[in-house]
Amino acid sequence: xxxxxxxxxxxxxxxxxxxxxxxxxxxxxxxxxxxxxxxxxxxxxxxxxxxxxxxxxxxxxxxxxxxxxxxxxxxxxxxxxxxxxxxxxxxxxxxxxxxxxxxxxxxxxxxxxxxxxxxxxxxxxxxxxxxxxxxxxxxxxxxxxxxxxxxxxxxxxxxxxxxxxxxxxxxxxxxxxxxxxxxxxxxxxxxxxxxxxxxxxxxxxxxxxxxxxxxxxxxxxxxxxxxxxxxxxxxxxxxxxxxxxxxxxxxxxxxxxxxxxxxxxxxxxxxxxxxxxxxxxxxxxxxxxxxxxxxxxxxxxxxxxxxxxxxxxxx
Numbered sequence: 001x002x003x004x005x006x007x008x009x010x011x012x013x014x015x016x017x018x019x020x021x022x023x024x025x026x027x028x029x030x031x032x033x034x035x036x037x038x039x040x041x042x043x044x045x046x047x048x049x050x051x052x053x054x055x056x057x058x059x060x061x062x063x064x065x066x067x068x069x070x071x072x073x074x075x076x077x078x079x080x081x082x083x084x085x086x087x088x089x090x091x092x093x094x095x096x097x098x099x100x101x102x103x104x105x106x107x108x109x110x111x112x113x114x115x116x117x118x119x120x121x122x123x124x125x126x127x128x129x130x131x132x133x134x135x136x137x138x139x140x141x142x143x144x145x146x147x148x149x150x151x152x153x154x155x156x157x158x159x160x161x162x163x164x165x166x167x168x169x170x171x172x173x174x175x176x177x178x179x180x181x182x183x184x185x186x187x188x189x190x191x192x193x194x195x196x197x198x199x200x201x202x203x204x205x206x207x208x209x210x211x212x213x214x215x216x217x218x219x220x221x222x223x224x225x226x227x228x229x230x231x232x233x234x235x236x237x238x239x240x241x242x243x244x245x246x247x248x249x250x251x252x253x254x255x256x257x258x259x260x261x262x263x264x265x266x267x268x269x270x271x272x273x274x275x276x277x278x279x280x281x282x283x284x285x286x287x288x289x290x291x292x293x294x295x296x297x298x299x300x301x302x303x304x305x306x307x308x309x310x311x312x313x314x315x
Contacts, residue, residue: 001063003030004042008060011050088280089118091127093141094191095160095265098222098242099298100140100291107287115280123192123220124270128152131270137281140288143268144194155269156301158292160239162263164188164255165247167230172255180205180257183235187216189225190237197263201237204260226252239265240297264299267292 003020007027010016017027035042042056052060092101101121108115120127120136124146127139132151143154164183166172172182184205193201198213207213216234219225222242229236230251236243246252269285271277277285292298299306 001034001067003027004034004056005060005063005067007031007043007050008052008056011052013045013050086114086278086280087116087118088278088284089120089136090281090284091120091122091130091136091139091141093124093127093139093267094121094220094222095142095239095242096140096267096288096292097121099160099239099244099295100241100288103291104284104288107291108284111287112280112283115283117284128270131272134272137275137277138269138271138285140267140269142194142265143270144196144266146270151273153271153273155271157267157269157289158295158301159264159299159306160241160267160295161297161299162237162239162242162265165229165236165238165240165243165252166255167233168250168253170233170253172235173253178255178257180260183255184214186233186235187214188237189217189219189228189234190215191220191222191225192218193237194265197265200261200263204257237263241295244296 003016003022006019007013007016010019013024013027017024020027022030031043038059040055040059041053042059044051044053101119105117105119108117118136120130120139124139124141124143127136127141128146130136131139140157143156146152146154166186172178172186175182184207193213193215199209201207201213202209202211205213217225217228222238225236225238226243226246228234230246235255236252240247240254243252247254289300293300
């Protein structure tokens with residue numbers, strides 16, 4: 001069709017062949033093949049002249065539209081390959097939402113303003129349902145309680161190290177010798193804690209194995225929990241990356257114990273097994289890895305090991 005359009009524009013085989021970067025015999029064979037496939041004669045030609053037939057004029061009107069649409073599609077496919085346009089739907093758990101999401105969205109928007117992002121911020125149970133329904137391409141969350149499933153693939157991303165935190169001026173911060181059990185009377189606010197972390201906390205706090213943790217408020221919104229801890233005497237359980245702004249502003253302070261085992265969240269990327277990500281989704285994950293690598297108290301998963309981010313102090 002492109003060859004026929006060139007000949008219709010030039011009405012000269014030599015000029016049309018040059019326009020489409022073919023030899024004149026090759027262009028002539030191409031036109032003949034097209035006419036044979038259609039069973040119609042598009043051009044009248046003799047040794048000196050070329051003219052469109054009536055049928056040829058009708059064909060060219062439709063061919064120009066089709067070629068324009070093809071060029072538009074090729075352009076769009078190129079933009080999709082480079083993530084300049086397109087749509088990406090993904091999910092983010094509560095901890096990476098607080099720690100990484102604002103910087104991630106800002107970075108992707110600055111680099112690819114034509115890329116449309118649909119983000120679901122929720123707990124991993126909700127996100128897993130939407131992943132299976134193919135409503136999102138992937139999600140990033142604490143993966144420790146996600147059961148093995150042949151339908152999904154989990155790629156470790158990083159560890160977010162956390163601690164107990166309280167408001168500035170909290171009575172606990174004034175105690176000379178602070179023990180983990182001293183936190184119990186104040187109660188905790190937290191996300192829904194993985195079973196393994198709950199067991200580790202019971203051991204740290206000197207509680208019985210089946211004794212319920214005194215969690216006063218459980219919520220998927222880390223910022224709501226941080227604000228509550230800043231305004232009351234409850235103790236917040238969270239990753240330090242998720243509440244870094246409040247800590248840096250002096251509103252929250254980590255509560256440290258000597259010889260205490262580390263508390264951390266295993267942040268992973270969850271996607272359907274064997275399903276290729278779109279170029280836009282791959283770009284989002286690439287930017288996420290770069291942001292996670294510089295977050296406070298975060299260890300990146302590299303080659304089966306966790307490596308501390310530059311400047312991070314893991315306690």
